[in-house]
Amino acid sequence: MSLGEFDLIRRHFDRPVQRQPLGVGDDCALLAPAPGQQLAVSTDLLVEGRHFLSTVAPQALGHKALAVNLSDLAACGAEPMAYTLSLALPRVDDAWLAAFASGLHALADAHAIELVGGDTTAGPLTVGITVMGQVPPGQALLRSGARPGDALWVSGWPGRARLWLEAVRGTLRLEGASFEAGRLAMEYPQPRVSLGLALRGVASSAIDLSDGLIGDLGHVLERSGAARGFDRPLGAEIDAQRLPRHPALSGLPARTVLRCLLAGGDDYELLFTAPPSREAAVHEAARQAGVAVHAIGRITEPSGVVVRDGDGVRLSGHWSSYDHFRSEGGAQP
CATH class of the missing domain: 3.90.650.10 (PurM-like C-terminal domain)
Known part of the structure; x- marks a missing residue:
């Protein structure tokens, strides 16, 4: 028996909510940071062939999809709270979904972050995650704070x-x-x-x-x-x-x-x-x-x-960063 959209959500992603008032299953999640905290939000999209190889194990993909978003919270000094998952699948594969979910949930549990919503659809394999965290006002780590001499x-x-x-x-x-x-x-x-x-x-x-x-x-x-x-x-x-x-x-x-x-x-x-x-x-x-x-x-x-180098001599070379629209073919270098 093939799984429908809501069946696969119930089987693989519907989990008991620990601290949020609403989890998966309502039209919206209701989030309340602790009193005096600011909400920190970040989103990442992972596309097969661009961000990961087609041969990657689904458990590893579930881990990495959440890890790259948690890394954004880490860079801001934010405590993880909740996340949403949007998942496009070329077909419904129950064994693949079980492995993907196990990698995702294991990392989520390790950081006490809860799945509170999202969406599923048919299409090329794509994973989109939005994470939400909290940080006291004025304490977020930002890209703009470096000073000469640091x-x-x-x-x-x-x-x-x-x-x-x-x-x-x-x-x-x-x-x-x-x-x-x-x-x-x-x-x-x-x-x-x-x-x-x-x-x-x-x-x-x-x-x-x-x-x-x-x-x-x-x-x-x-x-x-x-x-x-x-x-x-x-x-x-x-x-x-x-x-x-x-x-x-x-x-x-x-x-x-x-x-x-x-x-x-x-x-x-x-x-x-x-x-x-x-x-x-x-x-x-x-x-x-x-x-x-x-x-x-x-x-x-x-x-x-x-x-x-170790003698203070300037090294020549061009070390460019990855650009999703300029880099051609293959997963991210």
Whole structure:
């Protein structure tokens, strides 16, 4: 017996509501942030062939679809509350839906975020999620808060997802543990929600790494330059020797490593800034969250982004970010 729209919702996505007044099944969800909190909202769309490969396991897709949205809340220092799911399916496959839902629900439960509505329809496989969180007024981490002299930090171990994608594309060989480390980074990114919460009042700006470190840093520099009254973006200097290198990157050509680290995409780590005087507080926030952080450079007056080697020599290279409308073919690099 084939499942209809409402049958598949009831079977795979209708769950008991824990803290919201309404869950799946009404025309609207009713959301009430805690008294004195602001609502933080973000939306992401994942399209087969553009954001993920057709061969991805449905459980991994369910995890990642929510993870990339939770990463946006993390970058704003917001506590997750609820989310909606819109799902276009080329056909109804009960086993596929069960696996997708299990990945989705497992991550939702880990972050105490509830599914409160959405929509399903027939069409090319597409997953749309809107997340809602809460944050005290004036404490949200924004892209516009960086100042010249701030230290530039990154969490975790970026570059592994791009490394895996290069292996899948056949541009390099990865074996064993290195291949598995890249696959897990690509398919099961871990949103840094705890770190974002711990950085409230410590970091001056933040963004999550989805399209590549250099590209996402550019958004911070642009917004922060405008906020400081400059007619062009702030600048930044990055010390290539201080970029964190996961063991999976060992033994690769230096240019390949830099491409993965600076233009990788799909990392979902936090890139943030903080005054040098807050270094101890940054490390304490990282300790509380159980996440490694690395100081990789500093913010400067408007002068562009400069990458230097361990001797201070400027490295040449073009590390562009991913653009959904300019990039041709294949899933996101």
